[in-house]
Amino acid sequence: MVYGEEICVQTKGFSDIVDLTAEVSRIVSRSKAKAGIVAVTAIGSTASVTTIEFEPALVEDFRDKLEEIASRDEATRHSQTWGDDNGFAHLRASLMGPGVCLPVVGGRPLLGTWQQIVLVDHDNRPRDRRVHVQVVGE
Amino acid sequence: MVYGEEICVQTKGFSDIVDLTAEVSRIVSRSKAKAGIVAVTAIGSTASVTTIEFEPALVEDFRDKLEEIASRDEATRHSQTWGDDNGFAHLRASLMGPGVCLPVVGGRPLLGTWQQIVLVDHDNRPRDRRVHVQVVGE
């Protein structure tokens, strides 16, 4: 059985991090799958989905780390060529990848107690971002 | 068809790397799936699953690289706020992601000759870690 839905998220850019856990759990619940896999995927080349302990201090730490790995001030050929100044966002996204794949157990995405599913929008401006949630199971 | 099991692993922390390949292969075998996908996922926000050539020299190199990317000595807001000193472990885990998804072909996870599936436990202490192995296939 396959069931899919999209989540629409308003983001602020610069690796803005948004907790998707409740919405993903609702979609898994609506899928009626008791066991399987759920793929949570950011659509586009400047965003990622990962898991994190979603608490404000760590969220800031993670944004700082991404800034350290690929700074918004870094000159890139991409920004110079296209003039959109978001080369750094592409680099962060391609390093982290667009999504995560998690097990569905007992009708829910399996996560640790301090583990949430998040969208990380690396782009350099607010965006209406789409995240696809695909459940394959039974 | 969906089949899942958990692997329990005792780890030493600080990106301790443990080879899971034999155990994952046994679970895929017990699933009876000949073809499909296997998702191998660390439960929790301070561990990752990836693939590596599991030989001691490279394992040390990889731990050094993770130390370079997010040092255990680095001050983080997370550690300052919660006093558990493992902010670096969260950063490593969220960068790498919690798991991998591999094809199942001929009743086995498809890997290269020099490629193993490993748990990387980034946390700053020994832990009893759970890794979920979910097979979807036929």
Next chain:
Amino acid sequence: MVYGEEICVQTKGFSDIVDLTAEVSRIVSRSKAKAGIVAVTAIGSTASVTTIEFEPALVEDFRDKLEEIASRDEATRHSQTWGDDNGFAHLRASLMGPGVCLPVVGGRPLLGTWQQIVLVDHDNRPRDRRVHVQVVGE
């Protein structure tokens, strides 16, 4: 339903980046799956699959970033032990992971307009590389 094929790619090494989107789309089409998940996975421990806006400036930026994260000139225990000088390639591959898992919607892998699926071959020489494409769906 499960359907799998391998793509064979000739690569130049040093994080050579090759667009796989058209070939993955053809395989998803041949699978006849309308909805599901597609796992695109590099076989081996020195290559990765991710998504990127596949345009030449960004491709160069990304290769530079990988060089910054794990330089080809960096001394590694792996290279010293085995004499194959590709320790850096293993580090890049294990950080990024071997593959991506994307939703299949309407018989196609779901991607943004400026988002392509790519193989990144980190190894230090030309290779004939195999990428497995596994579709699970209905």
